Amino acid sequence: KNQVEQSPQSLIILEGKNCTLQCNYTVSPFSNLRWYKQDTGRGPVSLTIMTFSENTKSNGRYTATLDADTKQSSLHITASQLSDSASYICVVSDLMFSGGYNKLIFGAGTRLAVHP
Amino acid sequence: NAGVMQNPRHLVRRRGQEARLRCSPMKGHSHVYWYRQLPEEGLKFMVYLQKENIIDESGMPKERFSAEFPKEGPSILRIQQVVRGDSAAYFCASSPPQGGNSPLHFGNGTRLTVT
Numbered sequence: 135k136n137q138v139e140q141s142p143q144s145l146i147i148l149e150g151k152n153c154t155l156q157c158n159y160t161v162s163p164f165s166n167l168r169w170y171k172q173d174t175g176r177g178p179v180s181l182t183i184m185t186f187s188e189n190t191k192s193n194g195r196y197t198a199t200l201d202a203d204t205k206q207s208s209l210h211i212t213a214s215q216l217s218d219s220a221s222y223i224c225v226v227s228d229l230m231f232s233g234g235y236n237k238l239i240f241g242a243g244t245r246l247a248v249h250p
Numbered sequence: 251n252a253g254v255m256q257n258p259r260h261l262v263r264r265r266g267q268e269a270r271l272r273c274s275p276m277k278g279h280s281h282v283y284w285y286r287q288l289p290e291e292g293l294k295f296m297v298y299l300q301k302e303n304i305i306d307e308s309g310m311p312k313e314r315f316s317a318e319f320p321k322e323g324p325s326i327l328r329i330q331q332v333v334r335g336d337s338a339a340y341f342c343a344s345s346p347p348q349g350g351n352s353p354l355h356f357g358n359g360t361r362l363t364v365t
Binding site: 138165166168175176177178179180183185223227237238239240241242243 | 254283285290291292293294295298306341343351353354355356357358359
């Protein structure tokens with residue numbers, strides 16, 4: 135079973151609308167949760183990083199939330215733009231106690247399409 | 251201030267040939283990670299290296315795959331005797347020495363096609 139599950143798999147919204155993407159994880163213990171944006175044919179780009187003690191983190195129109203008790207996170211995109219069309223990937227850091235090395239476990243991503 | 255550089259961007263190999271993928275980390279980064287991405291799937295960890303050392307290769311197949319990060323020069327992911335199942339996008343990422351909660355910076359990947 136995948137340790138990081140994202141929903142929905144894909145989403146279509148109209149430009150200017152808001153949307154929320156979900157992430158459920160079972161990784162434990164974890165040290166941080168990250169959201170990345172991946173444009174087609176490009177590498178992922180970091181949007182937010184939250185430690186287990188943080189509840190929310192914003193980066194412009196992107197706001198991530200984290201509930202470490204229920205092991206859920208969400209990424210909210212406000213006033214979507216055409217350039218927001220991409221895959222959004224939830225990544226959980228599986229803390230291995232060997233020199234503080236964090237092994238990242240990636241979700242399969244949510245593919246967002248913003249239409250005019 | 252160049253980001254993580256990967257080359258080539260696209261690589262086509264026939265079954266049985268060797269594939270060499272190169273990754274130059276960001277300036278000042280001494281930690282390199284390699285990931286593989288199949289279509290419609292998430293990135294899968296392959297190997298984590300620091301300069302001249304392999305720290306964790308638990309995600310890399312034991313046969314045909316090898317990785318290195320020499321003192322000088324880029325990190326290399328080498329796939330010997332490629333098979334069709336090796337076709338994928340291979341991403342390299344780097345981070346500064348402090349690791350931990352530092353963000354990973356990804357290159358734009360090498361897309362390997364095995365014919």
